[in-house]
Amino acid sequence: MRTKVLPSLLCAGLITATGLLAASPAVAAVAAEPAARASSDASAAAAGIREKLERFPGLTVVSVADKGGFPFFTLTLDQPVDHRDPGSGTFQQRFTLWHKTETAPVVHYTGGYGLSSGTREITTLLGANQVSVEHRYFNTSRPAADIDWDDLNVWQQASDEHAIVQALKSIYRAKWLGTGASKGGMTQVYHERFYPEDLDAVVAYVAPNDANNRDDSVYERFFKTVGTAECRTALDAVQREMLVRRGAMLPRFEATSKEQGLTFKYLGSADRAFEFSVLDQVWNFWQSGTYTDCPAVPDVSRASDDELYKWSLDHGLSIYSDQGNGAEGSGPYYRQAASQLGWADLKFKHLRDVRNYPDIYQPNSVLPADMRTSYDGRVIKDVDRWVATRGERMMFVYGQNDPWSAEQFKPSKHDSHLYVAPNTNHGALISKLTPAERARAEATVKRWAGQ
Structure with missing residues (x-):
């Protein structure tokens, strides 16, 4: 605490001293000279570099x-x-x-x-x-x-x-x-x-x-070891429950998408987009969250439909739509992933019996037809x-x-x-x-x- 207070007090003292000096016209004029000189020097430097750039x-x-x-x-x-x-x-x-x-x-x-x-x-x-x-x-x-x-x-x-x-x-x-x-x-x-x-x-x-790109076992090992066993189990349960309750979750997903003006021509339907988004949910949780977020993961045996959907929307349920994945959005990235960079083709063993689209989790799925391609990893x-x-x-x-x-x-x-x-x-x-x-x-x- 002290390390935060002392600098703020010093800063306040400097501001006060500056205000007192500024009250004197003579002192203000002297202080202005270096500032004006520095501004002039900066302008000259900018002009010099610009001249060289334009060559x-x-x-x-x-x-x-x-x-x-x-x-x-x-x-x-x-x-x-x-x-x-x-x-x-x-x-x-x-x-x-x-x-x-x-x-x-x-x-x-x-x-x-x-x-x-x-x-x-x-x-x-x-x-x-x-x-x-x-x-x-x-x-x-x-x-x-x-x-x-x-x-x-x-x-x-x-x-x-x-x-x-x-x-x-x-x-x-x-x-x-x-x-x-x-x-x-x-x-x-x-x-x-x-x-x-x-x-x-x-x-x-x-x-x-x-x-x-054919061997993604390192990612499988990552999701078996990241964080704690309790956190991993809870996240897998939430991901699975989102698909188990597809009948309740999909209308909410469609309502959110409508509010945001999102469409799903590239993926083919809102249902396909919903499944794709759920598959990415745990990945996104760890990408942008931390282990300190684990205690907030809901207990699926107690969470209502609204609670489950709201928590997911705030913690990794990123909606993949035409608006974000075409040529004007992230489409160029997915094109590169599909052609050269590769992607993580996870197995999702805990979701096999609740998935409707087993081959959807790959970059071509979110691209318009004219941007899709085949992979070459050489x-x-x-x-x-x-x-x-x-x-x-x-x-x-x-x-x-x-x-x-x-x-x-x-x-x-x-x-x-x-x-x-x-x-x-x-x-x-x-x-x-x-x-x-x-x-x-x-x-x-x-x-x-x-x-």
Whole structure:
């Protein structure tokens, strides 16, 4: 408690002192001079970087804003739809640049989906510049028409990022570290595999590695060991009871969907969508929840229909609809899962006698017909082997209670590392490691950055 009170008191004292100084015009004028000078210097720096950026062919400065006293650029770069055939057409890929100084390290980040520019953990740790890239074919980073979904693959995205890095390296000559979480972490690993000279190191968080899509036994073991036996039993009972009471749950599911304007053309019916959503319920509970949520799991022998449905809706029953899974939503991710990334095809033994659609739990089920495809895992297997044998300066951070963290990359012996944050979910960070491991991981990241 004291550690929280003291800083607030100090802050209050500083605010009071500042108010007293401001009462004096002479003191206020003196205080304003450094601030004005700093603002002028920042404006000059922004103008200088903008001039350098605009020299690159195909690069457009969309806007410049202020973030924490530093210029924040929103940019686009013309990219080939097919890097093996540059004449086949182009699209504009969005990315941002948070500029601190040309001599600072650069953190190269992608969330793996649409544009996300939130400050990353290692950006703060290193006081780094940050480049954030929108994944190809998500949101506006796509051709205006006639999308060939075969061009949405891990090599093409790695080539997109390679073009951005090569363009900016003429300005930023310090160390470059790639980072991302979940699909973003996977994306940075693929970038490193295909263009290992671009980045000096990679820090990937909760990055799944489904190198063998036919073998999902690791996920089965995860759901037999995560949390406590009591919690696992209660969650399985809730999941099963949702399907046992399908007659009561489905009308509630349809009412919720109607309220939210959701439809189920891709999945085929509300009943199919309901079953798909129930199958994902326990996974979602552990992905975003924690073991501390276990005591709230309802007792199905006592819970009413309304209580069971309400709790499920608040704890993992995510509704898969046309609105969320088409080309404008998460559809590009499911297309990648269906074609290259793979998916967890769980057995659900405790649900076999209450399921109506035994083959529904796979990514093609939620996609429109023109985005469905067949799986080819050769590239992902190649990446898996490369990381384990030849990857250098790669760090993987996983969450102990995160289903996505069950199937992991295996780092090589070439200055590469793997950490598991205890009792954490899909939000695992270096800062959530044990104190000793956090100190080692942060020291390694700083060493990779030349600090």
